[in-house]
Amino acid sequence: MTERKDGPSRRRVLKGAAAGLVTAGVAPTIITSAYAQEYRNKPTGDSVTLGFNVPQTGSYADEGADELRAFELAVEHLNGEGDGGMLNTMQPSSLTGNGILGKKVAYVTGDTQTKSDAARASAKRMIEKDGALMISGGSSSGVAIAVQGLCQEMGTIFMAGLTHSNDTTGKDKRRYGFRHFFNAYMSGAALGPVLGEEYGTDRRAYHLTADYTWGWTQEESMKNATEALGWETVETVKTPVGAGDFSQYITPVLNSGADVLILNHYGRDMVNSLTQAVQFGLRDRQANGKDFQIVVPLFSRLMAQGAGDNIKGILGSTNWNWSLQDAGSQAFVKSFGAKYGFPPSMAAHTCYVQTLLYADACERAGSFYPPDVIRALEGHKFDGMGNGATEYRAEDHQCFKDVLVVRGSENPTSQFDLLNVVKQVPRSQVEYDASIFGGELGPYEVSM
């Protein structure tokens, strides 16, 4: 009996299978890696350019100027200049003060004008003409959402500045967009219990709300939080952005049966509506047998200056305050104060932190390749940058950390002592399921 030798031998089958596996598995990886190294604004020289898009003109120009100061400080620290600030407190950290991946950090700036179209145009200019690898900054949710959309299309990472609307990391979230700042939901979740403790559970609230994305989500969040306490919502009134004189919206509050006015306003609108509400005697008023109260869900120290004495005793929430005593906050305040002569705002803090987080993610990824940097940021846990232990949640790119409930200082000890921290609300109390606000992050890979 003769054994057949003309069929495929076991060895040949194994060799073929192995070759097939290698072709099917490894080769695409090689091809992808080769392709992946080609991305927009890949740094080729000895420096890397970041784009800082802040309001340099318009109503938020002072806030934008503070953001820019923070960005400059962050760049200094990344390049090994100055005292290092939060590079000394950030944990874990891959930053050494030697730029990013050995490349010196340079930057260009753009002016958002707090207008979506202008912000997109300046971001596009920085990406296309100046070679910016990352865009950061801004003082408005409308702007953040617009720029984030552009960055997704262009494959450029966007580290948002001050944006508080739930939509930024909710229905409008993007794979290339990341927000360190807290949001309206967190303000409501943090403020709610404190309002209950301070003002009781039997209250009737009247909302005046800025008529745009941030105002709507802020109102919804505050409404949900206060109604969960047992408060009744008497009325929700939308006011035009930049109304100036709010008297015609405040007078109906007087005899509405409400005993709390919630001002879902920010910036000039907050300054004006709060000032005018106090002038109408709301804070000296009694309603339903109780002292009338005013609540401002989102406070900013820079804006509080505009409201003057009217802010005294008013409760609100904030992302960060320079009076925090943790090592990270103190290091940042020391660096910023020594350089500029006054403490940083919360907008400055979030922009500074965002720049360092991006740089750290590049170091950990070992690459500037955006999808790798995104993966390094997603789910990243860190500490030592103010507000305690923090996580960049992978599902929606929202940072989760402690939230501050603050009250306007009754007896300020300096011109900067405008807000007192009432409570540092733990992160667990402000967390929520990422799915409740919907939205899709989108792909990692985008065509150039």
Next chain:
Amino acid sequence: MDAIFLQFLNGLDKGGAYALIALGLTLVFGTLGVVNFAHGALFMLGAFCAVTLRKILTMQKVVLDEENLTAWGTPTEIRTTYVETWFGDFGTQLVNYSVPLAILLAIPVMLVVGVVMERGLIKHFYRRPHAEQILVTFGLAIVLQEIIKHYFGANPIPQPMPSNLAGAADIGVMMGMDPNIIVYPWWRLVYFAFSVIVIGAVFAFLQFTTFGMVVRAGMADRETVGLIGIDIDKRFTAMFGLAAVVAGVAGVMYTPLLPPDYHLGMDFLVLTFVVVVVGGMGSLPGAVLAGFMLGILQSFASMTEIKAIIPGIDQIIIYLVAVIILLVRPRGLLGRKGVMES
């Protein structure tokens, strides 16, 4: 009923501001024939006269406390206000009344600003088309607001009213009602009274003085007045200065109601132009009438009951009314034939 009365009061003080600015605009247009888009900026400059005076009155002596350091390691500052140190209680009252006192600063400053603006720029555009006047004055307004932003920043700067006028008046009690039914801020009532006095003074000046009589004659027939040997140009320049003063003092007194920032003038500019057009170009009584009328209508349109029927009406009411009035009366409420019709 109380809600309607409160909105009526709102309309009066809002209308007072519209009327004061529109009055100045109409004076300039009626005398010089210039469409002055920088007029809102004059309102803003007046407001910053109040800011400047308060900054002067609250200038502080700074002593460094080397023993107490700030969070960033520099000595803390101990600040004392010079005026209060020098004049005691009188100094405190000066600071307290800084807004009304600023009128004394605003009158000469705005007069000079108005005259310089007219002699230095506006006079070169008398015989140019209105479109060019609008462009150049709008450009001037932007320059002025950027200068203010450079020196004072972009944020609003609060200007407290005198402490004894800071509360709200219980008008309901004055009318025999229960307390807290109709309360209205004292300063808004003061502003309304102030606007009525200023408007009355301007009309009295034009009606009962020889200077005013000549100006009115010049507004009616410039050439004839010139032919009898009167230098009407100088008087019209003075009227431009007067219009600037009216806008300026209106801005000063408005600062406690709306913390001023560089953009304040632009917030009012478009609205007051609508007021002037609705009142009738060149008609002083028309500007005042339209100012108060549109102020009151805007307030009523903001009522929840009205907005429930027509959502968003509060944001378009002024323009809607303007369209209707101009369709029915193309020259505005009290406009005269021939004005801007050549």
